[in-house]
Amino acid sequence: MLLYYFEMTLSEEDYIKAIYHLSQIDSKSVATNAIAEQMKTKPSSVTDMVKKLSEKSLVKYKKYQGVSLSEKGRLVALSIIRKHRLWEVFLVDKLNFSWDEVHEVAEQLEHIKSDALIDKLDAHLGFPKVDPHGDPIPNKEGFFTKSVKKLISELPILSEGVCVGVNDSSVTFLKFLDKNNIALGDTFKILDREEFDGSVTISTRAGSIRISEQIASNLFLEIVDEE
Amino acid sequence: MLLYYFEMTLSEEDYIKAIYHLSQIDSKSVATNAIAEQMKTKPSSVTDMVKKLSEKSLVKYKKYQGVSLSEKGRLVALSIIRKHRLWEVFLVDKLNFSWDEVHEVAEQLEHIKSDALIDKLDAHLGFPKVDPHGDPIPNKEGFFTKSVKKLISELPILSEGVCVGVNDSSVTFLKFLDKNNIALGDTFKILDREEFDGSVTISTRAGSIRISEQIASNLFLEIVDEE
DNA sequence: AAATAAATTTAGACAAAGCTAAAAAATTGT
DNA sequence: ACAATTTTTTAGCTTTGTCTAAATTTATTT
Ligand SMILES: [Mn+2]
Ligand SMILES: [Mn+2]
Ligand SMILES: [Mn+2]
Ligand SMILES: [Mn+2]
Numbered sequence: 001m002l003l004y005y006f007e008m009t010l011s012e013e014d015y016i017k018a019i020y021h022l023s024q025i026d027s028k029s030v031a032t033n034a035i036a037e038q039m040k041t042k043p044s045s046v047t048d049m050v051k052k053l054s055e056k057s058l059v060k061y062k063k064y065q066g067v068s069l070s071e072k073g074r075l076v077a078l079s080i081i082r083k084h085r086l087w088e089v090f091l092v093d094k095l096n097f098s099w100d101e102v103h104e105v106a107e108q109l110e111h112i113k114s115d116a117l118i119d120k121l122d123a124h125l126g127f128p129k130v131d132p133h134g135d136p137i138p139n140k141e142g143f144f145t146k147s148v149k150k151l152i153s154e155l156p157i158l159s160e161g162v163c164v165g166v167n168d169s170s171v172t173f174l175k176f177l178d179k180n181n182i183a184l185g186d187t188f189k190i191l192d193r194e195e196f197d198g199s200v201t202i203s204t205r206a207g208s209i210r211i212s213e214q215i216a217s218n219l220f221l222e223i224v225d226e227e
Numbered sequence: 228m229l230l231y232y233f234e235m236t237l238s239e240e241d242y243i244k245a246i247y248h249l250s251q252i253d254s255k256s257v258a259t260n261a262i263a264e265q266m267k268t269k270p271s272s273v274t275d276m277v278k279k280l281s282e283k284s285l286v287k288y289k290k291y292q293g294v295s296l297s298e299k300g301r302l303v304a305l306s307i308i309r310k311h312r313l314w315e316v317f318l319v320d321k322l323n324f325s326w327d328e329v330h331e332v333a334e335q336l337e338h339i340k341s342d343a344l345i346d347k348l349d350a351h352l353g354f355p356k357v358d359p360h361g362d363p364i365p366n367k368e369g370f371f372t373k374s375v376k377k378l379i380s381e382l383p384i385l386s387e388g389v390c391v392g393v394n395d396s397s398v399t400f401l402k403f404l405d406k407n408n409i410a411l412g413d414t415f416k417i418l419d420r421e422e423f424d425g426s427v428t429i430s431t432r433a434g435s436i437r438i439s440e441q442i443a444s445n446l447f448l449e450i451v452d453e454e
Numbered sequence: 455a456a457a458t459a460a461a462t463t464t465a466g467a468c469a470a471a472g473c474t475a476a477a478a479a480a481t482t483g484t
Numbered sequence: 485a486c487a488a489t490t491t492t493t494t495a496g497c498t499t500t501g502t503c504t505a506a507a508t509t510t511a512t513t514t
Contacts, residue, residue, distance in 0.1 A: 009470075009471090011470080011471065011472095031491080031492090032491070032492055032493085033490090033491065033492080041471090041472070041473090042472080042473065042474085043491075043492065043493085044472090044473075044474080044475095044492085044493070044494080044495095045471070045472055045473075046492090047492065047493055047494085048470095048471075048472085048493095049471080049472095052470090052471095063479090063492080063493075064478095064479060064480065064491080064492060064493080091344075094321075094351060095344070095347040095348060095351055096347060097343070097347065101343070104341070105339065105341045105343075105344050108339045108340065108341075109336075109339060112332065112335050112336060113335065114331070114332045114335075116324070116328070116332075117318075117322070117332050120322040120323060120324065121322060124321060124322055236500075236501090238500080238501065238502095258461080258462090259461070259462055259463085260460090260461065260462080268501090268502070268503090269502080269503065269504085270461075270462065270463085271462085271463070271464080271502090271503075271504080271505095272501070272502055272503070273462090274462065274463055274464085275463095275500095275501075275502085276501075276502095279500090279501095290462080290463075290509085291461080291462060291463080291508090291509060291510065
């Protein structure tokens with residue numbers, strides 16, 4: 001990730017990250033209003049910030065034409081995302097937070113400035129490849145293995161992956177999972193799917209079980225594509 | 228420490244901490260210039276900030292008369308110091324930083340807002356009582372066991388304590404310590420002192436050794452006074 | 455008790471990041 | 485094609501935390 005030798009404020013970092021995420025969704029240039037919504041600010045504030053980021057060559061910007069990250073900006077985004085996701089792993093693996101409690105704190109921790117810190121944290125965590133939500137962690141140079149996160153209901157038979165999230169985070173659903181020995185971090189394989197009702201047979205640590213279409217469309221598996 | 232229910236900025240927190248430390252040294256009210264020096268700002272900036280802190284009842288302030296922490300301010304200071312020192316323990320014990328590398332990063336980490344985070348970190352570290360520099364860690368309510376950090380040369384015979392720091396951090400001195408099996412974290416007992424040259428006999432894990440007055444006046448032991 | 459020096463406060467500016475209201479450009483609908 | 489709508493930018497203000505220079509208060513010397 002090659003340290004960026006210019007000081008960036010917390011706010012600038014959050015904007016860069018927001019622009020990165022928005023351009024992942026759409027790939028075209030990102031609209032002022034979209035950034036404003038993501039950052040929970042007003043479009044006029046976005047215009048101001050985007051001008052400043054453009055001055056620093058972190059984004060490419062032409063009036064009324066939206067904005068996109070420069071290569072420099074992309075690397076900054078990935079370095080913040082790396083930090084965010086490493087801290088999330090720390091919070092879950094070492095401090096026993098659950099995967100749905102960590103985002104807000106990571107949002108703060110990602111801005112701590114120290115290359116040594118993040119290197120040592122990475123080592124301490126055993127160089128994880130994905131965060132607790134199944135999202136890939138870029139390495140120091142900004143490379144990461146593309147991982148695909150898909151609902152069980154959308155995966156073909158014989159797919160295999162790690163359960164990394166739920167769509168419906170209601171207490172009743174989480175209790176259901178518990179009762180059926182399904183937990184975040186488990187590896188599942190999709191054995192069969194009924195044409196009739198969309199129910200799916202998956203293998204779990206406790207043996208193979210049948211789950212309804214409704215359940216299958218609420219569980220995310222993370223499939224890592226080796227590069 | 229009973230959470231403070233008002234938002235504080237990073238800068239306000241650092242000022243409160245600075246005022247706390249300065250009033251430890253002197254116990255009287257703290258001078259504007261002293262704060263300015265500590266915070267590396269100008270006296271006029273200090274006056275501005277002190278007025279704001281006074282508005283929030285965090286300090287007692289009368290024009291030209293210096294400033295002191297209110298009880299509320301003291302608790303805020305202790306909560307930040309608690310966080311600072313817990314993070315220092317984390318950096319040294321878990322991430323293998325050395326005790327002289329951690330201050331700057333802890334200076335950032337101490338401002339992360341999350342009560343759950345600091346509770347879980349505390350537990351993860353095994354509820355440490357002192358930081359890597361031998362300074363006591365306040366508990367959630369702001370209480371801490373007073374620990375005395377003194378040079379071996381200043382301690383009476385039969386004192387016992389944990390080696391927590393050096394005065395002279397030159398490479399030659401640190402190498403000398405290494406050669407004589409003296410390391411941070413070791414427990415020493417002062418067995419005898421020669422009137423003639425001030426040299427001291429101490430018991431170490433490798434047996435008892437004699438150290439010169441010069442060495443004795445460069446090694447800090449931390450003596451914990453049980454409350 | 456002045457005079458001088460030092461410490462502190464005030465006044466006025468500035469950069470960062472935000473906001474509202476108004477203007478301008480781009481897009482959409484007819 | 486052109487009017488209406490939506491998006492984006494500009495202009496002007498606000499708050500935080502900082503600064504310099506000038507004024508004021510307190511402390512120290514003669
Ligand atoms: Mn953030
Ligand atoms: Mn995540
Ligand atoms: Mn700090
Ligand atoms: Mn310390």
